[in-house]
Amino acid sequence: MNSIASPMTNDLEEVPATMDAFLASMEKRAYRIAYIGLSDRDEALDAVQDTMMRMFLKYSDKPNTDWRPLFYKVLSNRITDSHRSNTIKKRLQTWFKSSESDDQGTVDAIDLMPSRTGEQPQNQLQSDASMSVLERSINSLPTRQQQAFLFRHWEGLSTQETATAMGCSTGSVKTHLSRALDTLKTSLQPHYEHYE
Amino acid sequence: MNNPNDPNKAQDAWIQSAVDELDNSVETMDSIDASRLRTARQMAYREAEEKRQKSWHTDFSDWLNWKGGLTLACIIALVATVTLNLNFKQTRPTVEIAETTQKPKPKVGIEVIPLLTAKEDLEFYESVNFLLWLEQKQGKT
Numbered sequence: 001m002n003s004i005a006s007p008m009t010n011d012l013e014e015v016p017a018t019m020d021a022f023l024a025s026m027e028k029r030a031y032r033i034a035y036i037g038l039s040d041r042d043e044a045l046d047a048v049q050d051t052m053m054r055m056f057l058k059y060s061d062k063p064n065t066d067w068r069p070l071f072y073k074v075l076s077n078r079i080t081d082s083h084r085s086n087t088i089k090k091r092l093q094t095w096f097k098s099s100e101s102d103d104q105g106t107v108d109a110i111d112l113m114p115s116r117t118g119e120q121p122q123n124q125l126q127s128d129a130s131m132s133v134l135e136r137s138i139n140s141l142p143t144r145q146q147q148a149f150l151f152r153h154w155e156g157l158s159t160q161e162t163a164t165a166m167g168c169s170t171g172s173v174k175t176h177l178s179r180a181l182d183t184l185k186t187s188l189q190p191h192y193e194h195y196e
Numbered sequence: 197m198n199n200p201n202d203p204n205k206a207q208d209a210w211i212q213s214a215v216d217e218l219d220n221s222v223e224t225m226d227s228i229d230a231s232r233l234r235t236a237r238q239m240a241y242r243e244a245e246e247k248r249q250k251s252w253h254t255d256f257s258d259w260l261n262w263k264g265g266l267t268l269a270c271i272i273a274l275v276a277t278v279t280l281n282l283n284f285k286q287t288r289p290t291v292e293i294a295e296t297t298q299k300p301k302p303k304v305g306i307e308v309i310p311l312l313t314a315k316e317d318l319e320f321y322e323s324v325n326f327l328l329w330l331e332q333k334q335g336k337t
Contacts, residue, residue, distance in 0.1 A: 023240075031229065032222055053247075134217050188214055192209070193210075
């Protein structure tokens with residue numbers, strides 16, 4: 001079992017006084033986390049927007065020192081919700097496709113429609129494929145392990161804050177983090193050694 | 197102390213590289229994504245404000261719908277009770293004075309009511325009563 005390296009901490013960083021300034025300081029990192037978790041730019045943007053809306057609506061009156069763990073908690077729940085709805089959508093699609101087997105060979109017009117950003121589906125796929133080795137490695141982890149790694153090591157949250165953000169015990173955080181590090185080490189260590 | 201073959205040290209190195217790469221990806225985020233995020237934040241703020249106002253209005257109108265009605269009914273009932281009570285208390289002392297200073301009025305039977313309301317003179321009824329009494333007396337004898 002790997003010993004868990006202590007991540008850098010951002011405890012000394014000042015939290016902005018207004019919610020708007022706080023969210024402005026968080027939005028890019030939140031988007032990155034959501035994108036790694038959901039592998040889709042639009043979904044990631046929606047998740048970040050929903051998270052920000054919830055923060056404005058529910059937590060503006062909370063002390064600003066609580067905002068960071070709360071923000072990650074809302075984001076983490078939102079990502080989990082997206083995963084759930086995607087799973088249901090996929091199941092429904094599979095069910096409908098199996099019942100419409102005579103449609104094979106024809107091109108679905110919806111597949112050819114550009115996305116909300118105007119990107120063609122093929123281009124969207126390519127941009128998703130252009131994720132870095134690091135992003136793909138993290139993306140291949142289960143959601144909880146992704147969050148444990150990103151919150152602890154990248155965001156520098158303490159174990160307690162990570163547990164609050166993930167809605168679980170500190171023991172679970174340690175377990176998820178240990179497993180994440182085990183998996184990432186095998187894929188990332190050779191990668192970084194290669195570039196050194 | 198600084199063993200270069202220390203596995204924890206090696207782990208730190210690859211984690212630090214990963215963290216640096218993530219930081220770098222945020223710093224070099226393209227302007228389109230950054231602009232979309234800014235717009236998303238502004239939209240989130242606007243939507244939150246709308247929801248907050250909407251919820252306030254909805255709460256108030258809901259309150260007005262049934263709780264307000266109930267409260268209004270209670271207030272009317274309370275005001276009516278208080279007003280009636282006050283009126284009752286104001287009239288009561290006069291009644292007491294009347295009871296203490298005036299002699300109690302003799303009780304009258306229900307048969308007297310036609311006499312009081314009749315247009316004829318009271319002497320007429322007295323004479324009728326006398327004749328009836330006389331007839332009864334003669335009948336007995």
